[in-house]
Amino acid sequence: MLMVEPLEKRLREISAEGMADYFGIADLGPAKDAIPLQGGEWLRPYDRAVVVGIRMFDDLVDKLPEHDKAVAIDYRHHCYEILNLRLDQIVSRLAGEVQSQGHAAVPVPASKRYDDERICAMFSHKMAAHLAGLGWIGKSCMLITPDHGPRVRWASLLTNAPLTATGSAMPPKCGECRECVDACPVKAFTGRAFVVTEPREARFDARKCEVYFDELEAKGGPGVCGMCVAVCPRGRAKPRPK
Ligand code: SF4
Ligand code: SF4
Numbered sequence: 001m002l003m004v005e006p007l008e009k010r011l012r013e014i015s016a017e018g019m020a021d022y023f024g025i026a027d028l029g030p031a032k033d034a035i036p037l038q039g040g041e042w043l044r045p046y047d048r049a050v051v052v053g054i055r056m057f058d059d060l061v062d063k064l065p066e067h068d069k070a071v072a073i074d075y076r077h078h079c080y081e082i083l084n085l086r087l088d089q090i091v092s093r094l095a096g097e098v099q100s101q102g103h104a105a106v107p108v109p110a111s112k113r114y115d116d117e118r119i120c121a122m123f124s125h126k127m128a129a130h131l132a133g134l135g136w137i138g139k140s141c142m143l144i145t146p147d148h149g150p151r152v153r154w155a156s157l158l159t160n161a162p163l164t165a166t167g168s169a170m171p172p173k174c175g176e177c178r179e180c181v182d183a184c185p186v187k188a189f190t191g192r193a194f195v196v197t198e199p200r201e202a203r204f205d206a207r208k209c210e211v212y213f214d215e216l217e218a219k220g221g222p223g224v225c226g227m228c229v230a231v232c233p234r235g236r237a238k239p240r241p242k
């Protein structure tokens with residue numbers, strides 16, 4: 001069995017080969033009771049998550065507020081479906097490596113609904129990224145990275161390999177900003193800052209967002225909004241050299 005450091009080094013290499021922009025290792029200890037409540041008791045034994053993130057494409061995100069159908073179709077395909085596929089492939093390879101080194105490895109889908117009632121997945125990648133020190137939970141309930149705001153998609157694997165956490169939970173840095181709260185067309189956010197002991201419902205009514213997407217699809221569109229992603233000043237694209 002490899003020592004810890006060589007294993008982490010190999011996982012970082014695999015992540016880089018898949019062109020992931022973010023890599024982190026989370027100590028899941030602070031969430032050890034919340035994780036089984038979300039996805040079931042079978043997740044309790046795993047005390048580490050390896051989390052990877054890939055940036056969305058700024059040129060598509062920046063154009064979302066124009067409500068152009070072609071942009072929405074492209075955004076849904078390349079900033080959602082394809083990035084999820086790329087993340088799933090990276091996580092599958094990471095899980096294969098962890099398993100081959102003799103440790104438990106549970107790859108978690110980048111985006112699969114687990115509970116229709118609560119509108120949630122079996123495991124929160126953004127929570128893992130938060131605990132890995134990669135960003136904070138914003139008023140939009142998304143993981144906000146210091147460099148790219150919410151313009152990152154995430155996936156993770158669960159393990160109990162003896163990996164060292166890359167960081168710890170970053171405190172909220174939204175400050176007085178409310179741009180996502182004010183931009184949401186269905187007022188799905190309450191504007192409350194993240195507090196670890198409060199449920200998501202204190203900040204976000206996911207049903208409002210889902211109903212809005214259904215309405216957009218019923219009108220023949222691709223069911224894309226993303227205003228909370230596009231307006232966040234932490235993620236706004238930096239000017240590029242001409
Ligand atoms: S995607 Fe749109 S409707 Fe849903 S929470 Fe974000 S801004 Fe609101
Ligand atoms: S738009 Fe403002 S309030 Fe919303 S997540 Fe970004 S920084 Fe926080």
